[in-house]
Amino acid sequence: MPIQIPEQVKPYYEMLRIRLVEEALAERYSEQEMRCPMHLCIGQEAVPVGVCSALKTSDMVFGNHRSHGYYLAKGGDLNKMTAEIYGKVDGCCGGRGGSMHLIDLDVNFMGCTPIVAGTVPLGLGTGLASKLRGNDQITVVFFGDGCFEEGVVHESFNYAALMELPVIFVCENNEYSVYTNLESRQPDRPMNKIAEAHGWDVGSGNGNDLNQVAKITQQAVSRIKAHGRPQFLEFDTYRWLEHCGPNEDDHLDYRPADQVASWKKKCPVLQMQTQLLSEKSISQEELDSYRQSILEEIELSFNFAKASPFPSPESLYQFSNTNPS
Amino acid sequence: MRPDITYTEAVREALDFCLSDDENVFVVGEGVPDPKRIFNTTAGLLEKYGPQRIMDMPLSENALTGMCIGSGLVGMRPVMIHQRTDFAYLAFDQIINNAAKWNFMFNGQGQVPMVIRMMIGRGWGQGPQHSSSPQALFSHIPGLKVVMPSRPYDAKGMLIQAIEDNGPVIFLEHRWLHHMKEAVPEEPFREPLGKARIVRSGNSLTLAAFSYSVIEATKIADAFKKHGIEIETIDMRSASPMDHQTVAASVRKTGRLLVLDTSWITCGVAAELVARVSEEAFKELKAPPARVALPDLHAPTSPTLSKEFYPTPQGIGEKILKTLSIETSSDKGSLILNDLTTDEPLDVPFLDFKGPF
Known part of the structure; x- marks a missing residue:
């Protein structure tokens, strides 16, 4: 953080930072230099920031296809993320992954991938390792409502409960899998009850309320420390933009217009900002300076990404495990 | 010199050594600590290393594969076991999308030091879903090593090497090899992954074989030797990386190639080997390279169908004669061919086998 931020304002700052980073990415996406699919989390910033605010750096996080927020909230390096999206050698995967494959092991952001539920069972393994080694590292896996349609998630609920693993599964329920609504994909039943029936502790709340997300996650962390059972958290939230890409797509009419409008009124960043201003935790001048400072940081990250070279063709053959011939 | 040990015991010794040598090694699979102990390949390990490292598992092949991968990302060395190869197909997502790709897609920042042991079944009614031989399926995926030792010595040396390898290794054990015996050193040793072994040298034809086919190849080469035809027999040992260089070098000497495989012929590892050798030593070939593998059908249960399905020694012999331009x-x-003719059934590993597997 380039400027000093009071402790109680940091989560807001983190959310604002994620929002501004993604707006900058969206603005420049059409330049055709970011040649990878990009899933933006604009409108959903409170969940990554709230959850990660309850974690330590040593705790481990796995993400999914929409992971800019988790990566940044866990403390991932912005320059490396931007360079990765540009396919450059200084990217966090050396340009091999792009937006859907972020990793920063310095802060235990363990990786994210775009196969729905693909990283869910990996959290069982890091959780088991923590348990066998007797350390206090917690593993968090972020996934969406669509994961409840993947068998591996149900297998994972079973196994984590059986082994009493120190894991938190965080479900961001944004109601849509690409263009398909939840009602077309799942029966009307609480997801929480599935986890609960497996013997997990559960919590749920408003995913656009940063304080609520943070508090619910802190409680889950405390329960793990107390008795070691796995924790399932569900947060309702909403994606503002198209599933993949920088644009709005409401002209496609797959979501009711009043639904989109009502969720936009519940903007997690704006809500928090209003609260901080009204309780006089920050002034408008400070707010403007945060925004300015973040925009400068973003500008530097784009400069970093653009200045970084592309990976050399010969580097393709690294890390093959089997020798190509 | 101690008495010969079985393939089963060789596998068990390799696991025992690796568990004792590195506390990050653990073993997990359906039935690992059960009374049958995976055909005795995990016998005694639970008692020695305890339930935290010798683990049974829920019938959740995909999640548990992911669990092993995740544990590998933080330095554990899991050995996962499937008593039938067919069970591993439930875990293709995790094997292909994560185990094979992780270290590559994250630019070397996430090695998956994992071994998946799988058993290839054959006969005694194993049928379509208990007997497939997936070396080609897995070899098609970059990032996976696929090994299939045919003898106890290699089972021990290659399993230790596989567990110590920093990438994922598919370790295929043919059930008809488990009872076979030979001298194996008691102390730990390592055999390379991806290197073929010349079982015996010869100059008239190169007979390259995978897994249990090596046993068939050796018997057939014996029969030809009696009649003055020296066949160079090669145990491929690994399907990926595939040591086609050793086979090509052999073909430069013999001019003829027959490949034996335990799986389907179409797009199989025999096809890959023939293609590679043809590219490398086409001018040295005196006859078209040939393959003997399974027909593109699923393994049947009834013994009469089994007999039609699996290659016979006579059938392989005929193929060799044809490659050598010798009229049958x-x-x-x-x-x-008379020497190769046998009444032995093709659905049991040895004559007094009483089943089931």
Whole structure:
């Protein structure tokens, strides 16, 4: 953080930072230099920031296809993320992954991938390792409502409960899998009850309320420390933009217009900002300076990404495990 | 020198050594600590290393594969076991999308030091879903090593090497090899992954074989030797990386190639080997390279269908004679085929086998 931020304002700052980073990415996406699919989390910033605010750096996080927020909230390096999206050698995967494959092991952001539920069972393994080694590292896996349609998630609920693993599964329920609504994909039943029936502790709340997300996650962390059972958290939230890409797509009419409008009124960043201003935790001048400072940081990250070279063709053959011939 | 040990015991010794040598090694699979102990390959390990490292598992092949991968990302060395190869197909997502790709897609920042042992079944009614031989399926995926040792010595040396390898290794054990015995050193040793072994040298034909086919190849080479035809027999040992260089070098000497495989012929590892050798040593080939593998059908249960399905020694012998341009009706051809003719059933590993597997 380039400027000093009071402790109680940091989560807001983190959310604002994620929002501004993604707006900058969206603005420049059409330049055709970011040649990878990009899933933006604009409108959903409170969940990554709230959850990660309850974690330590040593705790481990796995993400999914929409992971800019988790990566940044866990403390991932912005320059490396931007360079990765540009396919450059200084990217966090050396340009091999792009937006859907972020990793920063310095802060235990363990990786994210775009196969729905693909990283869910990996959290069982890091959780088991923590348990066998007797350390206090917690593993968090972020996934969406669509994961409840993947068998591996149900297998994972079973196994984590059986082994009493120190894991938190965080479900961001944004109601849509690409263009398909939840009602077309799942029966009307609480997801929480599935986890609960497996013997997990559960919590749920408003995913656009940063304080609520943070508090619910802190409680889950405390329960793990107390008795070691796995924790399932569900947060309702909403994606503002198209599933993949920088644009709005409401002209496609797959979501009711009043639904989109009502969720936009519940903007997690704006809500928090209003609260901080009204309780006089920050002034408008400070707010403007945060925004300015973040925009400068973003500008530097784009400069970093653009200045970084592309990976050399010969580097393709690294890390093959089997020798190509 | 201690008495010969079985393939089963060789596998068990390799696991025992790796568990004792590195506390990050653990073993997990359906039935690992059960009374049968995975055909005895995990016998005694639970008692020695405890339930935290010798683990049974829920019938959740995909999640548990992911669990092993995740544990590998933080330095554990899991050995996962499937008593039938067919069970591993439930875990293709995790094997292909994560185990094979992780270290590559994250630019070397996430090695998956994992071994998946799988057993290839055959006969005694194993049928379509208990007997497939997936070396080609897995070899098609970059990032996976696929090994299939045919003898106890290699089972021990290659399993230790596989567990110590920093990437994922598919370790295929043919059930008809488990009872076989030979001298194996008691102390730990390592055999390379991806290197073929010349079982015996010869100059008239190269017979390259995978897994249990090596046993068949050796018997057939014996029969030809009696009639003065020296066949160079090669145990491929690994399907990926595939040591086609050793086979090509052999073909430069013999001019002829037959490949034996335990799986389907189409797009199989035999096809890959023939293609590679043809690219490398086409001018040295004196006859078209040939393959003997399974027909593109699923393994049947009934013994009469089994007999039709699996290759016979006579059938392989005929293919060799054809490659050598020796008429099957010639004196020599008939004598060899006569020697290869057997009434032994093709659905049991040995005559007094009483089943089931």
